[in-house]
Amino acid sequence: MATVSDLERLQKVLEAAVGPSSVQSHCPLSRYTTLKVGGPADLLVEAQSVEALARSVRCAAEEGVPCRVLGSGANVLVSPAGMRGLVVVNRARSVTLSPRGLRIGAESGATLAGAARQCIRAGLGGLEWAVGIPGTIGGAVVGNAGASGGCVADSLLSASMLESDGAVADWPVERFCYGYRSSLLKHQPPSPEPHAVVLAAEFRLAPADRTSLQSKATAILERRAATQPRGASCGSVFRNPQGDHAGRLIEAAGLKGTLLGGAQISPMHANFVINLGGAGAEAIKALIDLAAEQVWAQFGIRLELEVEVIGDW
Numbered sequence: 001m002a003t004v005s006d007l008e009r010l011q012k013v014l015e016a017a018v019g020p021s022s023v024q025s026h027c028p029l030s031r032y033t034t035l036k037v038g039g040p041a042d043l044l045v046e047a048q049s050v051e052a053l054a055r056s057v058r059c060a061a062e063e064g065v066p067c068r069v070l071g072s073g074a075n076v077l078v079s080p081a082g083m084r085g086l087v088v089v090n091r092a093r094s095v096t097l098s099p100r101g102l103r104i105g106a107e108s109g110a111t112l113a114g115a116a117r118q119c120i121r122a123g124l125g126g127l128e129w130a131v132g133i134p135g136t137i138g139g140a141v142v143g144n145a146g147a148s149g150g151c152v153a154d155s156l157l158s159a160s161m162l163e164s165d166g167a168v169a170d171w172p173v174e175r176f177c178y179g180y181r182s183s184l185l186k187h188q189p190p191s192p193e194p195h196a197v198v199l200a201a202e203f204r205l206a207p208a209d210r211t212s213l214q215s216k217a218t219a220i221l222e223r224r225a226a227t228q229p230r231g232a233s234c235g236s237v238f239r240n241p242q243g244d245h246a247g248r249l250i251e252a253a254g255l256k257g258t259l260l261g262g263a264q265i266s267p268m269h270a271n272f273v274i275n276l277g278g279a280g281a282e283a284i285k286a287l288i289d290l291a292a293e294q295v296w297a298q299f300g301i302r303l304e305l306e307v308e309v310i311g312d313w
Contacts, residue, residue, distance in 0.1 A: 002065040002085050007042050010063040010086065014045055017059055018052045029078045029311075032070055032089055034134065036232045037281040038078025039311065041087035050092045050107050050160075050199045057197055058166050060086045068310065069197050071109060071136030075143065075234055077288070079311030080281045090138060092199075097122055102205045103157065108138030108198040112145060115203075120217055125208030126155040131217040132224040134235070138198040142185045143306075144178045148220050153178035159201040168199065181239050181306055229266040232275035237288055238303040246295075246303055247271035253294040260287050285309065 002010075007025075014023045022045050029038030043065075047053035053069070060067035066085030070076070090109035097104050099122050106115045112135055116127040129150030130140070139145065141159050144152050156173045163169055176183040185196060238246035250256065250270035257267040259276075261283030266272040273287050292303045 002042070002063075006063055006065055007085075010060060010065050011043055013059050013063060014043070014056060014086075017055050018045060018047065022046050022048070022052070027087075029070075029073075029082060029087065032087075033073035033076055033078055033234075034232060035073075035077060035234050035275050035281075035284060037080070037275060037279065037284060038076075039080045039082030039281075041083045041085075043086045044089065045086065046089045046091055047109075048091045050094075053088060053090055053092050053108070053197070054162050054168070054199060056086070056088045057162055060088075061164075061166060069138070071139045072111065072134060074135045075139060075306070076308045076310055077234060077281060077284060079309075079313045081312040083311045090136065097124070099124060102207070103202055104205060105200060105202045106137045107200045108136060108141070110137050111135070112137055112140045116217070119205055120210065120213045123208060123210040123213065124205040125213055126205040127203060128213050128217050129220065132221050137201050141176070141198045141201050142183060144176070144181055144183050144186070146181065148223075151178075155203045155205070157202045157204050160199040162197040162199055164196055227269060229268040229272050229274055232277075233266070233272045234307045236271050236306050237273055237291070238271055239306045241301055241303065244301070245271070249295045249299060249301060249303070250291045253291070253298050255291055255294060258287060258290070260290075263287055265291065285313075 024044045026040045027044040028040050030036050045056045047056055057067050069088045069090055071090050092107040092109040095106045095110050095115050097118055112130045112133045116130040119127045129148040140152050158170050158172050161169055161171050240246050247270040255265050256270040258265045262276050262279030263283040264274050265287055266274050273284050295301055295303050
């Protein structure tokens, strides 16, 4: 665990490396998560470029301070006690479309939906399934994000990775060992050593009719609006078990619409927990635990988390 002196030293190093205005101490993470909850990070950097992202992670490793990168904060539940060490909020958002090369390159802080919309406007198919996904490229690569019959593994060519030793290397898609909403990087075990970090990614595209792509995207967005709740959530809480749906099981357990401390299992879709306003992370975590316990008790099925529960619990 990093000491106060470790953190003070790292803060000075970071201020010199990325600028004092980019570094904060004891910053509430509720500002950076879609659930609007989460206690303070010891130190926080907003990295506006891939270079600043890599520099911040390397500085933390050199000072022996734990480091976590956050993108949009769309798939995490942060403890009310916050996170120890350094949190790097990824704002590296450049996207480069190469119509002739039929590829799109995106920095890891860019939104997946935004990249998908650029492809649609250019008449290039391959990412239109992602038009409604709120997360970032980096999070999508780590978690093999997917929707509407598509997923990252279908079109990713390679990703630029900051490896645990501080070197940068290109990983081909095969190296991620993708499965359903999982990869080599997903749910990495706790370790004092830094984990590999996604810096950027390149996706394969294909020529397609722009009108058809737009129609497909519109249908995807309309279906999401009709079936998934709006408001402060982390997206799907649980992975769907094989041959079934987590939302159906939670609803069948009688929990749809359950309220607790300003949080609610959505009455629209039971695999979503909504912060109705003022809910704490404890209430959200309690509803998640209740859903898992009741589905196990009533149906003998263990639900696996899709959301990452992080920080000091």
